[in-house]
Amino acid sequence: xxxxxxxxxxxxxxxxxxxxxxxxxxxxxxxxxxxxxxxxxxxxxxxxxxxxxxxxxxxxxxxxxxxxxxxxxxxxxxxxxxxxxxxxxxx
Numbered sequence: 001x002x003x004x005x006x007x008x009x010x011x012x013x014x015x016x017x018x019x020x021x022x023x024x025x026x027x028x029x030x031x032x033x034x035x036x037x038x039x040x041x042x043x044x045x046x047x048x049x050x051x052x053x054x055x056x057x058x059x060x061x062x063x064x065x066x067x068x069x070x071x072x073x074x075x076x077x078x079x080x081x082x083x084x085x086x087x088x089x090x091x
Contacts, residue, residue: 005073012046013065014056020049022079027066034058049077051084 010021012030021027030046037044037058045055058064076085 006070007073007077009049009069009071011067011069013063013067014058015063019046019054019056022047022049022051023077024079031066034062034064038062047079047081049074050086051076051078051080051082053081 007023010025010027012019012021021030025046030044033044036042038060041057041059043055044058045053048054056062076083
């Protein structure tokens with residue numbers, strides 16, 4: 001029997017828009033950057049699935065939710081911005 005490899009995927013929802021973080025993102029550091037930005041209104045950047053960069057303008061009124069789930073391992077999801085790919089729906 002072949003054992004399925006899994007990984008933990010983190011979803012960040014910002015004002016209702018969901019972003020799946022690429023592997024290798026430091027979630028605690030991202031939370032800290034968002035907390036800092038919320039008091040001053042500034043952009044926070046992070047890498048999402050597909051190895052793409054996202055910039056979100058965070059203010060005191062921004063609603064941010066982090067959630068975790070276990071998903072099937074995807075070897076393309078490295079967080080390397082120099083090697084983007086189409087995302088979780090590529091076949």
